[in-house]
Amino acid sequence: MKLIDCDVHAQPTEPMLVEYLGPAVRRSLERYGRRTPRITEWYPRVRNAGMRVDAWPGKPGHIWGSDPETTRAQLLDEFGVDFAVLEVLSGQDCYDDADFAADWNFAINQWQLERWLEFDERFLGTIAVPHEYPDLAVAEIERRAADPRFVAVLMPSSAMEPLGSRKYWPIYEAATAHGRPIAFHTGGYADYRGAGRPSFYLEYHVSNGIVMQSQLAGMVAGGMFKAIPGVRAVMTECGVAWAAALRWALDSAWELMRDDMPALERRPSEYLRDHVWFTTQPIEEPADAEHLVYAISQAQLEDRLLFATDYPHWDFDSPTQALPRALPPDLRRAILCENALALYELPRQPAATA
Amino acid sequence: MKVIVAPVSEFPPGARRIVDVGGRSIGVFHVGERFFGIRNRCPHQGGPLCQGHILGDVVADGPGSARVSDELLRIACPWHGWEYDLDTGQSFMGGSQPRVRSYGVRLEPGRVLAAEAKAGLVPGPYQAETFPVRVEDDYVVMEV
Amino acid sequence: MDRIDCDVHVAPESYRTLYPYLSDYWRDYVEEAGVRLNGLALAYPPGAPTSGGLPPSSYEELRRRVLEPAAPRYAVLNCLTAFETHRSAYFAAAVASAVNDWLREEFLSRDERLRASLVVSGLSTEDAVAEIERVGDDHGFVQVLLPARGDLPRGNKTAHALFAAACERSLQVGLHAWGRPGNAPTPSGFTTSYLEDYVGNQQVAQAQLLSFVTEGVFNRFPGLKVLLIECGFAWLPPLLWRLDKDWRGVWREVPWVDRPPSEYVREHFRATTAPAHLPKDEPGAVTQLLEMLGDAGSLLTYSSDYPHEHGDGLATLLDQLGEDDRAAVLAGNAAALYQLS
Numbered sequence: 001m002k003l004i005d006c007d008v009h010a011q012p013t014e015p016m017l018v019e020y021l022g023p024a025v026r027r028s029l030e031r032y033g034r035r036t037p038r039i040t041e042w043y044p045r046v047r048n049a050g051m052r053v054d055a056w057p058g059k060p061g062h063i064w065g066s067d068p069e070t071t072r073a074q075l076l077d078e079f080g081v082d083f084a085v086l087e088v089l090s091g092q093d094c095y096d097d098a099d100f101a102a103d104w105n106f107a108i109n110q111w112q113l114e115r116w117l118e119f120d121e122r123f124l125g126t127i128a129v130p131h132e133y134p135d136l137a138v139a140e141i142e143r144r145a146a147d148p149r150f151v152a153v154l155m156p157s158s159a160m161e162p163l164g165s166r167k168y169w170p171i172y173e174a175a176t177a178h179g180r181p182i183a184f185h186t187g188g189y190a191d192y193r194g195a196g197r198p199s200f201y202l203e204y205h206v207s208n209g210i211v212m213q214s215q216l217a218g219m220v221a222g223g224m225f226k227a228i229p230g231v232r233a234v235m236t237e238c239g240v241a242w243a244a245a246l247r248w249a250l251d252s253a254w255e256l257m258r259d260d261m262p263a264l265e266r267r268p269s270e271y272l273r274d275h276v277w278f279t280t281q282p283i284e285e286p287a288d289a290e291h292l293v294y295a296i297s298q299a300q301l302e303d304r305l306l307f308a309t310d311y312p313h314w315d316f317d318s319p320t321q322a323l324p325r326a327l328p329p330d331l332r333r334a335i336l337c338e339n340a341l342a343l344y345e346l347p348r349q350p351a352a353t354a
Numbered sequence: 355m356k357v358i359v360a361p362v363s364e365f366p367p368g369a370r371r372i373v374d375v376g377g378r379s380i381g382v383f384h385v386g387e388r389f390f391g392i393r394n395r396c397p398h399q400g401g402p403l404c405q406g407h408i409l410g411d412v413v414a415d416g417p418g419s420a421r422v423s424d425e426l427l428r429i430a431c432p433w434h435g436w437e438y439d440l441d442t443g444q445s446f447m448g449g450s451q452p453r454v455r456s457y458g459v460r461l462e463p464g465r466v467l468a469a470e471a472k473a474g475l476v477p478g479p480y481q482a483e484t485f486p487v488r489v490e491d492d493y494v495v496m497e498v
Numbered sequence: 499m500d501r502i503d504c505d506v507h508v509a510p511e512s513y514r515t516l517y518p519y520l521s522d523y524w525r526d527y528v529e530e531a532g533v534r535l536n537g538l539a540l541a542y543p544p545g546a547p548t549s550g551g552l553p554p555s556s557y558e559e560l561r562r563r564v565l566e567p568a569a570p571r572y573a574v575l576n577c578l579t580a581f582e583t584h585r586s587a588y589f590a591a592a593v594a595s596a597v598n599d600w601l602r603e604e605f606l607s608r609d610e611r612l613r614a615s616l617v618v619s620g621l622s623t624e625d626a627v628a629e630i631e632r633v634g635d636d637h638g639f640v641q642v643l644l645p646a647r648g649d650l651p652r653g654n655k656t657a658h659a660l661f662a663a664a665c666e667r668s669l670q671v672g673l674h675a676w677g678r679p680g681n682a683p684t685p686s687g688f689t690t691s692y693l694e695d696y697v698g699n700q701q702v703a704q705a706q707l708l709s710f711v712t713e714g715v716f717n718r719f720p721g722l723k724v725l726l727i728e729c730g731f732a733w734l735p736p737l738l739w740r741l742d743k744d745w746r747g748v749w750r751e752v753p754w755v756d757r758p759p760s761e762y763v764r765e766h767f768r769a770t771t772a773p774a775h776l777p778k779d780e781p782g783a784v785t786q787l788l789e790m791l792g793d794a795g796s797l798l799t800y801s802s803d804y805p806h807e808h809g810d811g812l813a814t815l816l817d818q819l820g821e822d823d824r825a826a827v828l829a830g831n832a833a834a835l836y837q838l839s
Contacts, residue, residue: 046435046748053432054405158685165690190685194677194698195705196650202748203651203708206741210704214684217698221691241736244783248732249697249775252809256547260693284739286790294786295736298777315747316433321399414753417655417714435747447746447758478746 001082001348003319004340006279007185007236007308008075008084010123011065012111017090020107025100036095036189043201047314055312064312068119075311076122079319082337083124083346084311085151085183087236088112091128092156092187101130105140109150117149124344126154126183127175134170141171145178151344152181156188157208157238163215164222172224172231181232181277181343184215212238213246216276220250223263225271232343234277237310241284244298247272273300277343279308280335281317289324296331305335306343359487359494372404375498382487382496383408383440385427390440391485391496392429397445401433403482409437411446438482445478500825502832503570504770505674505727505801507553508560508577510535510600515555519596524589533589538578541676542806543692550805557608564804565611571829572838574640574672575605575614576727581645581677587621591629594619598633606638613836615643615672623659630663640836641670646702646729647677651709661719668721670835673706675699675728700775703729704737707767711741714754716766723766723835728803731769732776735790738763764793768835770801771827774811784818795823799832 018026040050057063057070065071075081091105108128116123127144129137144150153175161167163184175182186208191197194214198204212235224231250268254261264271278301286292296302309317323332341348357375359382365371370383372394379394381404394404411426428437428446438445487496510516512535513528520528527533542549554560564573580597583590594617601614616639618626630642642664644652652673664671676699682688683698703726710716710724738760745752745759755762777783788794798815816824832838 046751047430048407048432052401053407054402160686162684162686162689165686188685191687192651192685192705193687194647194681194683194702195652195709196648196654196681198651198705198709198712199654200712200751202741202744202751203705203712205744205748206708206737207705209737209740210701211685213704214694214698214701217694217701218684218689221689221694239736239740241739242733245700245730245733245736245775246697248777249700249730249773250693251777252773252775252811253548253693253697255778256807256809257693257696260546260691282740282743284736285743286735286739291735291786291790292739294783294790298780298783298786314434315744318399318401318433409750412750412753414756416717417752417754420753447749 001337001341001346003079003081003336004307004346005075005081005084005309005311005319006234006306006340007281008071008086008311009065009313010068010071010086010088010112010116011063012088012090012108013061013063013066015061016066016111017104017107020110021103025103028100034096036093039093039187039189043204045314046201050314052312052314052316068116068123071311072120075309076120081122081319082350083122083340085124085126085344086112086116087126087154087183087185088128089185089187091130092185093189094130095132095160095189098130098133098136101133102136102140105130109140109144113147125150126152127180128154129171131155131168131171132160134168137171138174141174141178150180152183152234155182155184157184157186157212157215158188158190162218162222164219164224166222169224169228172228176228176230176232181234183234183236184212185236186212186238208237209239209242213242216246217250220264220268220271221261225275226263226265231275232277233275234279234306234343236279237281237308239282239284240278240280240301240305241292241295243278243301244295247299277304277306277339279306281308281310281322282315283317283322289326292324293326302331303334303339306340307336355498357496357498359496362489362492362494365494370404378498380485380496380498382494385440389487389489389494391487392438392440392443393483396431396433396436397480397482398431398434398436401431403429403431403438406430406432408440436478436480441484443482443484445480445482447478500829501568501570501800502829502838503568503573503802504725504799504832505772505803506564506573506575507804507806508575508605509537509553509555509579511555516593516596516600519599520592524592527589535579538582538676540679541578546692548696548807550807553805557605560605565609568802570611572611572613572832574836575601575612576643576672576674577601577614577617578645578674578676580617581620582679585621587619587625590619590621591625594629595632598629602633602636602638606636613638613640613838615639615641616669617643618660620645620648620678623657626660627663630660630667630669634663634667634669639669641672641725643672643674645677646673646675646699646706647681652706653709653711653713653715655713658715658718661715661722665719665721668837671722671724672727673703673724673729675703699728700730700733704733707737707763708741711759711762712752712755714752716762717754723768725799725835726767726769727801728770728772728806730773730775731791731798732787734769735787764797768797768799768831770803771798771812771815772801772803772806773808774815775808776811776814778814781818784814788818795819795826796831798827799835800828
């Protein structure tokens, strides 16, 4: 194995999901639509609706990322990707009622399974869940758990409560019980409480990293890493280089205020080290590439970084070009392949083809 | 080497063609009265540059005031949107300022420099390879 | 050691201290409505090790606790009381004026070494401008104090008149950690521990930095500088890498940002040294961070953040700086920022 892409977006059109919805939910969707404002309408993506121009399949009924054939050609075959982990974001901002949310996420996973996982064994899936209804989320995890092609549980980076909240622990417990990491992917409906709502996509986009810093601090402080000992969190599509400064601040604060954190037996950075991974895209590009290597080692992320392209989004990281030459070869290999093989327990050799 | 791209009659303004010349993919564009040839590979991460949108330069006096100028045409890479001057291949980031800030240095491939005529623009670190294109006896012809 | 201290806290003990500067109407209102100062208890819980006790509430106290032991060349006083006024814009304006009058009479008029941030209403740009016009010419005020946390990012165009008024008087802007309670740093609202909220000031400050740059504040007000106070600074390099990279792709949305955003930041932002959340036993990492910052010697300005306590990150930082940079951080940069001799 050489290349594992840990964040690829398969994007269904609404009709593609409707196919898997029950009649009551289908009717509700037809009459009332989705309840949550779409973040893409608040912050239009400036460049081609946020997509690679060349990723448009040009087939009737399809949009960027909806056609496995196009994705296979443009990503898997073009770059020699051995495995691509799909993250379908259609349910990230789902604040509809419980039945709708449950059906919607079932549909996402069923679509993944039938159209992608069955299409090419290089596609792996993540289990989308109705995260605001943890009991229903656990049910969806149980439904998919026996299929090893679903390698993780998918959560957004913003939800109704901070992600470290006990409300969501049953989801994390179920994922962990079934040997799955949880991929916290940028997205969901974020309210920018502390500083207020940004005006521009540029502000909002850069804030994706800032939002995840808050969430990660909350996960540490809330004690989930202690309460769920095997839990593994993959911070996805939020950048990587900010991890060190956050670690230092959390450790420094903990030295001063340990008694505010009875849930923590160890330093925050130790919990981060044991429980947290990062996907690389959008990889930061300092003028001096050596500085990126510094940032990675300061946060002890050498064995925690997972390469990702984020195909078909506009800020796609090319597998051949995005990682700077300054990366030592061992680290490059770890990021491109080894760390993901270990995290997702993937086979080292491809299955024999028929 | 002279490459015949197409008859002029089949290459109206607004059209583009991507041709393969000895293993190099090159995009040829007819914009307004002029023709441009540029390598179909973005120096940033290798994206198919010539599938990108062609945009005019933007001049902004301050927040909220911006206008598009036809004078400087750029092609934006279909991936990350990095923009290249169609004429020279020089990458530019950001819009222009109305004030003149001249650097007065000649362009060289692969170096970070600013064009004297392109006042007030910030050159990016890359340059895309360009190819001269002209009309000869009713044909669009490119020098490669 | 020659120091200019860019963040020393003072605060009135109670609203009674401000009575001389409030109208009859507002005095009656405070008494009848039971409006109380709580020492910014959510930002600085009285028992928390980082709070360090209540700030001095009189000149005598300031002299005894800070000026005599520390003997700074200058000290810039920050009073955060007005950060927590409730949502009546009229009350907010009245309190801001009262605090500024108190600062002038109690501190600035008594000691040439003292400077201060002037405070303004957080609920009305119009009132903020009026206050800057009222007291901004007093040479004791060096900057306008804005809380990091708020309803709208600080660079938003609705605030630009405030920056115009500040620039007209050569006042800088101080963006100070905290703000009104309830503006938690997370996208989902309240933090459940003080530690999170304490570290969260960094996240809020990052978002505010983005706002100043993308909203073109420095295009419109090229003379303005913003001091990040009590917000940390180690987070700056990765943020700028991301910001520059994203700008390269989507600058068309903000075409007035006509050069890499990090250039605006280096020209227009400074940051206080407290809190310096640096790793304690990793001098190599600190060396690297300074290299990543590139110009720590001109970016950072010393602050004690008295009475707050954040550990000994300052020593870790100073250990790594050369002599010239150390002198600049301890005094030179602040002197340049505020035109102090």
